[in-house]
Amino acid sequence: MKKIIKNGTVVTAADTYHADILIENDKVKSIGGNLSDSDAEIVDAKGMYVFPGGVDPHTHMEMPFGGTVTKDDFETGTIAAAYGGTTTIIDFCLTDKGKSLKSAIEKWHKKSNDKAVIDYSFHLMIGEINDKVLEELPVIIKEEGITSFKVFMAYKNVFQADDETLFRTLITAKEHGALVMVHAENGDVIEHLTKKALEEGHTEPIYHALTRPSEAEGEATGRAAKLTGLANSQLYVVHVTCQEAVEQIANARSKGYQVWGETCPQYLVLDQSYLEKPNFEGAKYVWSPPLREKFHQDVLWHALKSGQLQTIGSDQCSFDFKGQKDLGKDDFSKIPNGGPFVEDRVSVLFSEGVKKGRITLNEFVDLVSTRAAKLFGLFPKKGTIAPGSDADIVIFDPKVERTLSVNTHHMNVDYSALEGMKVTGEPVTVLSRGEYVIRDKQFVGKPGKGKYLKRARFNADLETKKQTFDIF
Numbered sequence: 170m171k172k173i174i175k176n177g178t179v180v181t182a183a184d185t186y187h188a189d190i191l192i193e194n195d196k197v198k199s200i201g202g203n204l205s206d207s208d209a210e211i212v213d214a215k216g217m218y219v220f221p222g223g224v225d226p227h228t229h230m231e232m233p234f235g236g237t238v239t240k241d242d243f244e245t246g247t248i249a250a251a252y253g254g255t256t257t258i259i260d261f262c263l264t265d266k267g268k269s270l271k272s273a274i275e276k277w278h279k280k281s282n283d284k285a286v287i288d289y290s291f292h293l294m295i296g297e298i299n300d301k302v303l304e305e306l307p308v309i310i311k312e313e314g315i316t317s318f319k320v321f322m323a324y325k326n327v328f329q330a331d332d333e334t335l336f337r338t339l340i341t342a343k344e345h346g347a348l349v350m351v352h353a354e355n356g357d358v359i360e361h362l363t364k365k366a367l368e369e370g371h372t373e374p375i376y377h378a379l380t381r382p383s384e385a386e387g388e389a390t391g392r393a394a395k396l397t398g399l400a401n402s403q404l405y406v407v408h409v410t411c412q413e414a415v416e417q418i419a420n421a422r423s424k425g426y427q428v429w430g431e432t433c434p435q436y437l438v439l440d441q442s443y444l445e446k447p448n449f450e451g452a453k454y455v456w457s458p459p460l461r462e463k464f465h466q467d468v469l470w471h472a473l474k475s476g477q478l479q480t481i482g483s484d485q486c487s488f489d490f491k492g493q494k495d496l497g498k499d500d501f502s503k504i505p506n507g508g509p510f511v512e513d514r515v516s517v518l519f520s521e522g523v524k525k526g527r528i529t530l531n532e533f534v535d536l537v538s539t540r541a542a543k544l545f546g547l548f549p550k551k552g553t554i555a556p557g558s559d560a561d562i563v564i565f566d567p568k569v570e571r572t573l574s575v576n577t578h579h580m581n582v583d584y585s586a587l588e589g590m591k592v593t594g595e596p597v598t599v600l601s602r603g604e605y606v607i608r609d610k611q612f613v614g615k616p617g618k619g620k621y622l623k624r625a626r627f628n629a630d631l632e633t634k635k636q637t638f639d640i641f
């Protein structure tokens with residue numbers, strides 16, 4: 170099976186140039202001018218950008234949360250991801266205290282095995298550290314290729330871990346070459362403020378934001394960064410929303426700590442006022458950490474541009490408005506947290522970022538694909554277009570204008586958080602390992618075609634670009 174993508178503009182995190190791309194089987198074989206091969210199918214990309222498939226480092230498919238389960242599973246969620254130009258997701262595998270890590274991973278394999286239409290991998294939640302966990306972790310890193318662990322500093326009495334657990338996870342990760350991820354909010358402070366608000370009779374969605382102040386995110390981010398320095402380890406802060414957290418990350422980085430940060434499109438284009446929509450509509454905009462006051466958006470864009478934040482995750486965590494979000498109709502603390510974004514992540518970044526002059530085209534590719542591939546042990550198999558890389562490729566029309574809506578999106582959820590938003594640009598054709606998943610804006614992939622990816626151990630040198638590497 171051979172294809173030549175012709176006449177397009179190839180965009181990577183490093184370069185933008187006109188070239189043809191020859192794909193043989195599942196890999197990029199060569200890149201050059203006027204390539205020809207009589208056996209190859211010609212794919213015309215005239216007027217299009219051709220960039221590496223998006224790597225979304227933050228999804229929650231079919232995840233139990235708040236007494237319900239996220240609506241998109243590995244089938245609907247990866248189909249939507251592919252429509253949106255993403256060809257790899259890394260999903261969070263939740264663990265249960267007292268149960269083996271292996272059993273949690275097996276559960277996640279069962280959810281995804283026959284369903285995913287694009288490639289995928291797992292991060293592993295660490296909720297406790299004990300002898301059993303310490304014994305299992307090296308085996309899991311080796312056998313499952315899971316090289317990133319997630320610790321929640323919030324969601325008290327549910328997922329929240331204490332500082333000892335975080336610190337010991339950081340030490341263990343350092344020892345075995347893994348990256349520790351944190352949901353950084355001070356869960357104890359939030360618990361107190363939530364109880365107080367409810368006692369005072371405040372039940373509306375806006376109180377979700379008011380009881381999770383940005384200072385509580387900044388404090389937890391700074392604490393996690395300091396513990397990382399103390400452990401001489403490595404940290405990735407998920408879904409950064411605010412100035413206080415960005416400042417802590419920048420401060421840690423200025424001291425030479427290995428700390429990276431992710432933000433999400435929702436924090437770049439939506440703000441706290443959405444939670445005040447009438448008729449409980451504000452529940453559609455309940456994320457943790459919450460949407461912030463508008464000025465934080467400029468701080469986040471600036472941090473992406475200046476390199477203090479390095480990736481964009483969708484935090485795909487979709488719940489229907491009817492039947493799921495309304496579990497919190499009389500109590501904001503019962504509204505399932507999260508929203509649908511896996512399909513719109515790349516387009517929002519292109520339209521609001523590149524088109525509006527906030528980031529360059531190459532920075533865009535770095536943010537939606539390359540950096541996550543590097544940080545999470547997938548580069549250069551994923552995250553770039555180069556000879557030997559997987560042929561995960563997006564052919565993207567940079568000119569088309571469209572309006573985002575629940576009526577046209579492919580996520581399995583009854584609303585769009587971006588209803589009516591106009592964006593410029595759309596993926597037209599998406600290849601996963603050389604095969605069409607989206608062809609001329611139609612899904613032509615197959616559930617089960619997506620492969621589970623074992624990832625390499627954390628490699629800080631890829632970040633500082635000191636090292637040459639082999640295609641694997």
Ligand SMILES: NC(=O)NCCC(=O)O
Binds near residue numbers: 229507
């Ligand atoms: N972010 C959110 O509100 N829901 C998903 C779970 C998490 O990432 O904290």
Ligand SMILES: [Zn+2]
Binds near residue numbers: 352407408457458
């Ligand atoms: Zn989180």
Ligand SMILES: [Zn+2]
Binds near residue numbers: 228229484486
């Ligand atoms: Zn999340």
